[in-house]
Amino acid sequence: MNNCCATADVAENIGYTMTITISQIGSSQGVIFDAALLNRVGMKIGDQVEITVIPTNGAIVIDPIRKRSTKAKKRSLIRKSAK
Numbered sequence: 001m002n003n004c005c006a007t008a009d010v011a012e013n014i015g016y017t018m019t020i021t022i023s024q025i026g027s028s029q030g031v032i033f034d035a036a037l038l039n040r041v042g043m044k045i046g047d048q049v050e051i052t053v054i055p056t057n058g059a060i061v062i063d064p065i066r067k068r069s070t071k072a073k074k075r076s077l078i079r080k081s082a083k
Helices: 035-040 071-082
Strands: 006-011 015-020 023-025 028-030 049-054 059-064
Touching: 049 071
Parallel strands: none
Antiparallel strands: 006 015, 023 028, 049 059
8 A cells, every 4th residue: 555645846947846755665665656757757667766865965866777967967966955
């Protein structure tokens, strides 16, 4: 059973923002993305992602492997989040 509750606010200039509850999935914890979000970014079950944690603010960035960012792009993202 999915005990994940999500609400979404979609705006053209800021993208897609969701609030999701972390759920128990077997003996692990995780988040469940709704179909609308996966469709919006062109992803499907089985796609691989790269997870980056921004140490300055604890943000978790999920980047589809097909769109893998360069190291310079990631450093830029980390610098921007520190401001």
